Amino acid sequence: MALNYIFVAFFVIAFVIALLQFVFTGDVQTFKAITEGMLTMAETAVMDIALPLTGVMTFFLGILNVGEKAGIVHVIARFIGPFFNKLFPEVPKDHPANGQMIMNFSANFLGLDNAATPFGLKAMQSLQELNPSKDTASNAQIMFLVLHTSGLQIIPLSIIAQRAILGAESPSDVFIPCVVGTYITTVVSMIITAAWQKINLFNRTIMLGLGSVTAMIALILWYLSGLPKEQIEAISILVGNSVLLFVVAAFLGWGMFKKVNVFEAFIEGAKGGFTTSVTVIPYLVGLLVAISAFRSCGAMDYVIDGLKWAFASTGMNTDFTDALPVALMKPLSGSGARALMIDAMKEFGPDSFVGRLVCIFQGSADTTLYIVALYFGSVGIKNTRYAIVAGLIADLIGVIAGIWLGYLFFH
Numbered sequence: 001m002a003l004n005y006i007f008v009a010f011f012v013i014a015f016v017i018a019l020l021q022f023v024f025t026g027d028v029q030t031f032k033a034i035t036e037g038m039l040t041m042a043e044t045a046v047m048d049i050a051l052p053l054t055g056v057m058t059f060f061l062g063i064l065n066v067g068e069k070a071g072i073v074h075v076i077a078r079f080i081g082p083f084f085n086k087l088f089p090e091v092p093k094d095h096p097a098n099g100q101m102i103m104n105f106s107a108n109f110l111g112l113d114n115a116a117t118p119f120g121l122k123a124m125q126s127l128q129e130l131n132p133s134k135d136t137a138s139n140a141q142i143m144f145l146v147l148h149t150s151g152l153q154i155i156p157l158s159i160i161a162q163r164a165i166l167g168a169e170s171p172s173d174v175f176i177p178c179v180v181g182t183y184i185t186t187v188v189s190m191i192i193t194a195a196w197q198k199i200n201l202f203n204r205t206i207m208l209g210l211g212s213v214t215a216m217i218a219l220i221l222w223y224l225s226g227l228p229k230e231q232i233e234a235i236s237i238l239v240g241n242s243v244l245l246f247v248v249a250a251f252l253g254w255g256m257f258k259k260v261n262v263f264e265a266f267i268e269g270a271k272g273g274f275t276t277s278v279t280v281i282p283y284l285v286g287l288l289v290a291i292s293a294f295r296s297c298g299a300m301d302y303v304i305d306g307l308k309w310a311f312a313s314t315g316m317n318t319d320f321t322d323a324l325p326v327a328l329m330k331p332l333s334g335s336g337a338r339a340l341m342i343d344a345m346k347e348f349g350p351d352s353f354v355g356r357l358v359c360i361f362q363g364s365a366d367t368t369l370y371i372v373a374l375y376f377g378s379v380g381i382k383n384t385r386y387a388i389v390a391g392l393i394a395d396l397i398g399v400i401a402g403i404w405l406g407y408l409f410f411h
Contacts, residue, residue: 065269
């Protein structure tokens with residue numbers, strides 16, 4: 001239902017704003033900008049997102065099917081089962097969805113977006129098999145999606161690279177605040193969703209798991225914080241790509257060892273890539289076109305101006321308000337938020353407070369509405385229940401944490 005209201009609201013708001021501008025100023029350019037933006041985004045959703053996704057999906061779903069036939073995914077599921085059983089009580093301990101979800105989280109953690117999406121969509125399909133109401137999101141699907149939208153990533157390489165391009169004195173100086181910000185968003189996402197689902201997080205298994213992950217992230221941050229930018233980038237490239245190649249080689253090699261017909265299993269799994277990509281096209285087109293209309297009419301600018309006025313009227317420090325467009329755009333559009341981040345660094349400077357804060361916002365969360373449309377659309381979920389609300393609340397906490405981290409590190 002939430003997507004239904006958002007979808008309608010964005011178009012209605014766009015039309016009303018364009019109409020008011022025409023009535024009071026005689027300006028018809030807003031109508032033109034909205035229409036052109038809608039048509040362009042419809043094409044982008046198919047040509048630049050769905051079709052490229054088809055090739056990646058086809059390959060990785062084929063590899064994943066080999067891993068399932070060879071039993072690797074089952075082993076991963078059994079290993080992670082005790083922790084996931086507490087967090088996803090509806091999912092059996094040895095169900096393949098456990099292994100697929102951990103592979104999705106691991107790929108995100110390493111910044112391997114191209115691999116994370118196929119693993120995540122496959123996990124959502126496996127969770128759908130356990131879902132008793134096929135058009136309504138289950139608790140397990142909501143927990144997985146909200147955790148995924150938190151965007152936990154250990155090295156924000158694309159942000160560091162963009163800062164270097166724009167001439168930042170120390171491009172990697174934002175990587176610790178980015179990681180801390182996204183980790184806070186992830187933990188808050190887990191707490192919010194668990195509270196909604198009445199899951200007790202204060203048990204030995206979950207606390208031990210969270211403690212281990214926290215200690216590992218802290219250790220990695222401590223090690224990387226003393227390295228120069230070039231070395232951090234080299235380590236990121238080496239670890240991320242070598243892990244991905246290792247997964248592919250290990251799945252295929254173990255499949256041969258277990259006497260699986262590897263190529264046949266690959267083709268069998270790969271066939272689902274095209275089907276999944278075609279299935280999500282209507283959902284992507286609908287949501288992204290609505291977001292484009294909302295942006296093109298100037299509604300985002302009105303929201304930003306209103307927030308600036310509200311914060312200024314309280315007498316609080318408002319240096320952070322120039323970075324808010326990125327924070328507000330991120331749940332709607334990753335590419336839009338990235339463009340706003342670059343614009344802010346160009347305008348204020350990459351080493352300014354705003355220039356650094358937009359990077360923290362960009363690295364602290366993921367595109368909630370896009371991910372909801374993509375993942376739920378892939379399995380035909382129409383009733384998202386509280387998934388969007390929980391994801392947006394976590395995003396809000398992430399923005400607040402980002403502002404705090406920005407002032408703590410750079411103000």
